[in-house]
Amino acid sequence: MTSLRATYDAGLHLLDRQIVDPDDAPVANVDDLELRERADGRLAVSALLTGPGALGPRTGGRLGSWMVAIWRRLRPDADPQPGRIEARLVTHTDSAVHVSARARDLRVDGFEQWARATVIDKIPGAGRAE
Amino acid sequence: MKRIFAVALGILTAIGGFVDIGDLVTNALVGSRFGMSLAWVVVVGVVGICVFSEMSGRVAAVSGRATFDLVRERLGPRVGLANLVASMGVTFLTFIAEIGGVALSLEIATSVNELLWVPVVAALLWIVLWRVRFAVLENVFGLLGLSLVVFAVALWQLSPDWGGLWQQVTSPSPPSGESWTQYSYYAVALFGAALTPYEVFFFSSGGVEERWTAKDVATMRLNVFLGFPLGGALSLTIAAVAAVVFLPAGVQVEALVQVALPVALALGKIGLVIALIGFFAATFGAACETGLSVGYSIAQFYGWRWGKFVPPRQAARFHLVVLLCTVLAVPVLLTTVDPIAVTEYSVVFSALALPLTYLPILVIANDPDYMGKRVNGRLANALGTVYLVVIVVASVAAIPLMILTKGGQ
Numbered sequence: 001m002t003s004l005r006a007t008y009d010a011g012l013h014l015l016d017r018q019i020v021d022p023d024d025a026p027v028a029n030v031d032d033l034e035l036r037e038r039a040d041g042r043l044a045v046s047a048l049l050t051g052p053g054a055l056g057p058r059t060g061g062r063l064g065s066w067m068v069a070i071w072r073r074l075r076p077d078a079d080p081q082p083g084r085i086e087a088r089l090v091t092h093t094d095s096a097v098h099v100s101a102r103a104r105d106l107r108v109d110g111f112e113q114w115a116r117a118t119v120i121d122k123i124p125g126a127g128r129a130e
Numbered sequence: 131m132k133r134i135f136a137v138a139l140g141i142l143t144a145i146g147g148f149v150d151i152g153d154l155v156t157n158a159l160v161g162s163r164f165g166m167s168l169a170w171v172v173v174v175g176v177v178g179i180c181v182f183s184e185m186s187g188r189v190a191a192v193s194g195r196a197t198f199d200l201v202r203e204r205l206g207p208r209v210g211l212a213n214l215v216a217s218m219g220v221t222f223l224t225f226i227a228e229i230g231g232v233a234l235s236l237e238i239a240t241s242v243n244e245l246l247w248v249p250v251v252a253a254l255l256w257i258v259l260w261r262v263r264f265a266v267l268e269n270v271f272g273l274l275g276l277s278l279v280v281f282a283v284a285l286w287q288l289s290p291d292w293g294g295l296w297q298q299v300t301s302p303s304p305p306s307g308e309s310w311t312q313y314s315y316y317a318v319a320l321f322g323a324a325l326t327p328y329e330v331f332f333f334s335s336g337g338v339e340e341r342w343t344a345k346d347v348a349t350m351r352l353n354v355f356l357g358f359p360l361g362g363a364l365s366l367t368i369a370a371v372a373a374v375v376f377l378p379a380g381v382q383v384e385a386l387v388q389v390a391l392p393v394a395l396a397l398g399k400i401g402l403v404i405a406l407i408g409f410f411a412a413t414f415g416a417a418c419e420t421g422l423s424v425g426y427s428i429a430q431f432y433g434w435r436w437g438k439f440v441p442p443r444q445a446a447r448f449h450l451v452v453l454l455c456t457v458l459a460v461p462v463l464l465t466t467v468d469p470i471a472v473t474e475y476s477v478v479f480s481a482l483a484l485p486l487t488y489l490p491i492l493v494i495a496n497d498p499d500y501m502g503k504r505v506n507g508r509l510a511n512a513l514g515t516v517y518l519v520v521i522v523v524a525s526v527a528a529i530p531l532m533i534l535t536k537g538g539q
Contacts, residue, residue, distance in 0.1 A: 029433030
C-alpha cells in the first residue's frame, strides 16, 4: 500500500470478504488474518486464514468453541490448522480479495472435496454444466 | 426478444416471491375477513420490496457481490451468524410450506391425498434444481404464473360493487366484528409476506450468476419496477375476489381450495383449471427460489462456491445443502402438519429477520468502496431509511401481536 493514509483498516477492508481466484470463482471467506511484526515495528498481514478453525475464535463464546471443536473432530490430521493463504498471493482487493492461485491449488476446501467425493460425484449429471 | 426474457427473472421473483403459498392464502383470508381495508399494506409492501430489491440488484451489478456476502461483511461473524440462522430458518420453513402448497394444488386437481404427493413433489423439485437450466426455470414458471391473472378476469366477471370495494380500500380500519389487534396482526403478516428476505437473496444471487454489470442496471430496474407491482396487483385481486364472495357470506378462508372457489364461481371449470395451473406454478417457482436461497445464504456466509451456472461437482457443498433441505422437508410435511399454518407462521417470523437483512444492504449501497459513482441517490436513501424504521416497528410488533391474537384466530 503506497497510499498516503497512515493506517489501513484491515478489519474493514479485508475481514469477512470473499476470496476469489483468477477465474472469479469463490475460494473462501477471509475468516481471520495472520499478522507479523515487521522490522520497523509495524504490523503486516502475512496470511489470510479460512475455515471454522479461524472463524470460531472470532465468533467467540460457546458457539465459537463448538465450531472449533466440531471442526477439529472432523479433520483427519492430529493437530489441524486453519486454512492459510499467503498474503503474497493476493493480487488486488476491491469488493473481493483476488488471489493469483486457483481454488483447487490452495487446498483450503476440505469440506468441498469431501462433499464432492462422497455425495455429489455419485449422482448422475454432476459434471455437466448448464 | 432478449429484453423480454431479461425481464423474466423479475417476473419469476415477483410471482414466486410475492405470490407464493403464503400470499395466496393470507391475501384470500384477509380479503374474506377484512375486505380491502388492508390493501394499503400491500401497496406499502410493494414499494418497500422495490426499494430494497433495486438496491441489492444494483449492488450485485456494480460490485458483483450478492446480499448474504454483504450481510457478513457489515455485521461481522457473530451477528451475521444470528442473521444466517434466522433467515435460513424462515426460508426453510417457507420452502417446506411451498412444497406443501404444490402438493395441495395437485390434491385439488387429482383428489389424490396431498401426503402422497409430497415425496413425488420433493423428488421432482430436486431434479429441477439439480438439472434444469436457470433460464428455463425462470421463463417457464414466470410465464405459467401469469395465469393467476385469471383472478382479475374473475373479479371483473363477478361484476362487484366497485364503489363499495373502493370504499373498503379508502377506509383503513377493521370492519365491524374485527378488533384492531387482529387487524394489526394481519397488517404485519401481509407486510412480512411482501418483504420476505429470500426475495432479495434470490434476486441478487441470480444477478451475480447472470454476471450483471453496471450496464445491466437499467434492465434490472425494469425487472423490479415491473415484476413486484405485478405481483402486488395479483395479490390484491386475490384479496378482492375473496372480499366479494366470502366477506358478505361471513365465510373465513382456511384452505387453498377456497382461494380458488371465487374463480370457479365466476368462470366455471376452465377458470378453476387456469387458477390451479397458476397455484402450481407460483408455489413450485417459490419452492425453487426458497430451496436455492437456503443454499445461497449459507454458501455466501462461508464463502463457498455456489450457483447453478457451474457444474454441480464444482459447487458440491452448495448442492449438498440444497439436497439435504429437500430430503428434510419431506418428513416434516409427512407429520401431517398443515402447510398453510407453516406459511402463516413463517411469514410473521420473517418480519423478525428483516432488519438484519435490509440494514447491510442500505449501508453497502452507500459505500463508494463498493459502488463507486453508483451509490444511493437521495430518494433511495430517504425511502430506504423510512422503510427501515417501518421494518423495525413491524419486527418488534410481530411476536406480541402473534401472542395477543393467538396467531390471528
